[in-house]
Amino acid sequence: EAQVTQNPRYLITVTGKKLTVTCSQNMNHEYMSWYRQDPGLGLRQIYYSMNVEVTDKGDVPEGYKVSRKEKRNFPLILESPSPNQTSLYFCASSLGSGLSGRKLFFGSGTQLSVL
């Protein structure tokens, strides 16, 4: 089954404790990205990757890191989480070109709380 697998689904942590949210896709998609969802703001892109070893900042990259060492994986790293990073996070992947390639496949989301 084609899917984007994101873990964990829920995470509670404390300020400053490094954490990683994993994301993996099994569709051989070129593009992967991370979004955060906040009430009243919708979803905003954090980082994206166009291929292995190619990443770039989205609209809200501060406080986050990513890496793309393998095509299928795109982890999100919070080196020193702060309470303002409490949010619902989504990983997404897409094929690339054309309208069908613009369809993003989303993971099931990670609800992060930073105390």
Place this chain on the structure above:
Amino acid sequence: AQTVTQSQPEMSVQEAETVTLSCTYDTSENNYYLFWYKQPPSRQMILVIRQEAYKQQNATENRFSVNFQKAAKSFSLKISDSQLGDTAMYFCAFMLQGAQKLVFGQGTRLTINP
């Protein structure tokens, strides 16, 4: 920069009624895509419908249709014969041609009452 605005934070209708969700966007570009996503309480993001800006014909998917007014930069979603399972948060989203970033609106929480 592109922006997407959904002016209705919440809406509520009776089952079987028709409901229209509003969305406006701002861009100086001519080639782009527009989407509506549904997010039920499970938090899953589900693509409802999509439209290419160069196509004048409005997209339809079963009970879901859009009214795309390019000059007015408007992209509303109409849900016909609404069902209890349509209860969800709905997001309007924009993507430039050649890009992979979705720009989302704030969302509209839709409740279908029995």
